Amino acid sequence: DTGVSQDPRHKITKRGQNVTFRCDPISEHNRLYWYRQTLGQGPEFLTYFQNEAQLEKSRLLSDRFSAERPKGSFSTLEIQRTEQGDSAMYLCASIAGRSNTEAFFGQGTRLTVV
Amino acid sequence: QQPVQSPQAVILREGEDAVINCSSSKALYSVHWYRQKHGEAPVFLMILLKGGEQKGHDKISASFNEKKQQSSLYLTASQLSYSGTYFCGTAFNAGNMLTFGGGTRLMVKP
Numbered sequence: 378d379t380g381v382s383q384d385p386r387h388k389i390t391k392r393g394q395n396v397t398f399r400c401d402p403i404s405e406h407n408r409l410y411w412y413r414q415t416l417g418q419g420p421e422f423l424t425y426f427q428n429e430a431q432l433e434k435s436r437l438l439s440d441r442f443s444a445e446r447p448k449g450s451f452s453t454l455e456i457q458r459t460e461q462g463d464s465a466m467y468l469c470a471s472i473a474g475r476s477n478t479e480a481f482f483g484q485g486t487r488l489t490v491v
Numbered sequence: 492q493q494p495v496q497s498p499q500a501v502i503l504r505e506g507e508d509a510v511i512n513c514s515s516s517k518a519l520y521s522v523h524w525y526r527q528k529h530g531e532a533p534v535f536l537m538i539l540l541k542g543g544e545q546k547g548h549d550k551i552s553a554s555f556n557e558k559k560q561q562s563s564l565y566l567t568a569s570q571l572s573y574s575g576t577y578f579c580g581t582a583f584n585a586g587n588m589l590t591f592g593g594g595t596r597l598m599v600k601p
Contacts, residue, residue: 381532410588419493419578419591420533433588468532479535480523480580480589 381483383469389489390459397455398486402471409452410480411444412468420468426452459490492517494581496592503569503599511564511595513579522555522562523580523589526573533578536564569599 382401390396402409407428412420423442425433428449441459446452456463466487470480494515501509513522521540525533537548539555539562550567566573576596580589 412591417594419594420580422588422590425588432586479538481535482532484532
């Protein structure tokens, strides 16, 4: 078990381009979360999956953001028509079935929109 | 609702103690504490569930006051390795996602 892995670690893109990030959670963890973190701030919730079902999505998430977890294993987060305000660290976390257990975070994908 | 952490920043000398607070305006099911070092992912410290329990390992402990909807993280005899940003994450029920506070930046100096 190598922990939660995210790919890529860094992404620089031009405004208006689409980007996709991938998260591989710890195997057999059925809950997967996406967070966004900007400098000096705490992680901000984006969306949450239990197995392949997307159970919750932040109201802050615009229609440009979409996430999938097709087989209940890895997940992808896509941002369409990126804006400079999208620049942030995107963190993925996975939790084993019960909610009162720790969330394991990946190293994150740092997105810079120029 | 995002929990509120205080203080926002703390500077300590090695060996000194610190307390970090996390407050919610809504009834909590659980409070999670994480530490994040610069450029790294948040690392889990501990979870407290409603019921007012207290936990700890080594020189880091935490309490959860259910009546006040407040949790406190206690760092005693701080070490240089304690430096980082501490986040509390709160959940309102068993199936809820974690909502994180703004963080408390802790710097321990020799």
